[in-house]
Amino acid sequence: MSFAQIFRTADATVPVAAAPALKVVVVSGSLQPPSKTRALLDRVVGQLATQRNIETTVIDLAEVGSTIATVTNRKTISPEIEALYGAVEEADLLIVGSPIYKGSYSGLFKHFFDLIAPTALSGVPVVLVGTGGSDRHALALEHQFRPLFGFFNAITLPTTVYAIESDFAAGTLTSTAVEDRVTRVVGEVLAVTPAALHRDRRASLRLAATA
Ligand SMILES: Cc1cc2nc3c(=O)[nH]c(=O)nc-3n(C[C@H](O)[C@H](O)[C@H](O)COP(=O)(O)O)c2cc1C
Numbered sequence: 001m002s003f004a005q006i007f008r009t010a011d012a013t014v015p016v017a018a019a020p021a022l023k024v025v026v027v028s029g030s031l032q033p034p035s036k037t038r039a040l041l042d043r044v045v046g047q048l049a050t051q052r053n054i055e056t057t058v059i060d061l062a063e064v065g066s067t068i069a070t071v072t073n074r075k076t077i078s079p080e081i082e083a084l085y086g087a088v089e090e091a092d093l094l095i096v097g098s099p100i101y102k103g104s105y106s107g108l109f110k111h112f113f114d115l116i117a118p119t120a121l122s123g124v125p126v127v128l129v130g131t132g133g134s135d136r137h138a139l140a141l142e143h144q145f146r147p148l149f150g151f152f153n154a155i156t157l158p159t160t161v162y163a164i165e166s167d168f169a170a171g172t173l174t175s176t177a178v179e180d181r182v183t184r185v186v187g188e189v190l191a192v193t194p195a196a197l198h199r200d201r202r203a204s205l206r207l208a209a210t211a
Contacts, residue, residue, distance in 0.1 A: 020053065021054055021055040022052055022053065022054045022055070022092045022193055023054075023055050023057075023090060023091050023092045023093070024054045024057070024092065024094075025056075025057045025058075025059065025087050025091040025094050025095070026042075026045060026056060026057070026058045027061070027088070027096045027097070027112065028058070028061060028097055028098075029061050029096070029098030029106045029109025030060075030097075030099050031061060031065055032062055033060075034171050036099070036165070036171070037098060037099050037129065037130070038097075039172065040097060040129050040163050040178075041058075041095055041097045043173050044127060044161060044182050044185065044186065045095060047182050047186045048189055051186065051190060052190060057084070059084050059088070061106070061108050061112060064081065064084065067081055068081060068115075071115065077115075085115060085116065088116060089116065089120040089121070092124070092125075093124070093125050093126075093189060094125070094126045094154070095126075096127070096128060096145075096149075097129030097131070098130060099130070099132065100137045100140050103137055104140055104144040105130070105144060110148070113152075119152075119153075121149065121153065121154040122153040122154065123154070123155060124152075124155065125154070125155045125156075125193060126156045127157050127185050127189065128141050128145045128149070128157070128160045128161070129141075129160070129162075130161075130163075131162070131164065133164065133165065134164060138162040142160070145160070155192065157188040157189065157192070158188060159181055159185040160185075161178065161181045162181075163175060163178045
């Protein structure tokens with residue numbers, strides 16, 4: 001079965017309650033609450049939750065970033081923070097987002113992933129989310145975020161979700177264009193995480209590799 005076929009064999013018909021829970025980990029790279037990035041990530045999770053039984057862990061760097069900032073070695077990390085890294089490395093799906101800072105993800109977002117083992121995300125589907133001050137930096141998701149997860153051999157999903165200030169009202173997403181992209185990427189998540197496969201996420205990679 002090819003990667004393209006995996007995309008076509010979406011198992012969206014499995015009832016939400018019947019499918020085993022998909023372990024979803026959200027990483028938000030904003031340093032300041034309230035965060036538009038976090039609001040957008042929550043929107044993706046919210047829409048996915050209507051279609052799939054998920055178990056979500058949220059790692060918000062606005063909350064834990066100052067602790068992580070000083071760590072350079074996983075061996076010296078506190079058990080609480082190590083548990084967050086463990087959750088990322090055991091995830092069936094990552095939904096990651098950052099504000100655009102100087103044309104890229106925040107420095108703390110990169111530092112968080114610097115401490116992930118190089119092979120730990122191989123074959124893991126990743127949804128890429130970003131917010132910026134203008135549309136001019138929307139493609140940072142393609143030329144900054146996507147290569148970072150390419151390093152890990154993760155499977156970044158084709159549709160990225162990017163929003164700017166005017167796409168929100170009182171902290172809530174109001175743009176139908178952005179909402180459409182959320183819908184599209186949720187469809188891609190359902191396609192690459194069929195209920196029968198997601199317990200062994202690398203099974204989908206093996207299928208792709210042997211096609
Ligand atoms: C230090 C800093 C650098 C920024 N650099 C950019 C940039 O290069 N391009 C851009 O579009 N927006 C830039 N912005 C704006 C933020 O990306 C934007 O306000 C974002 O939505 C904030 O997300 P948050 O609410 O999740 O923190 C920058 C903001 C800060 C604070």
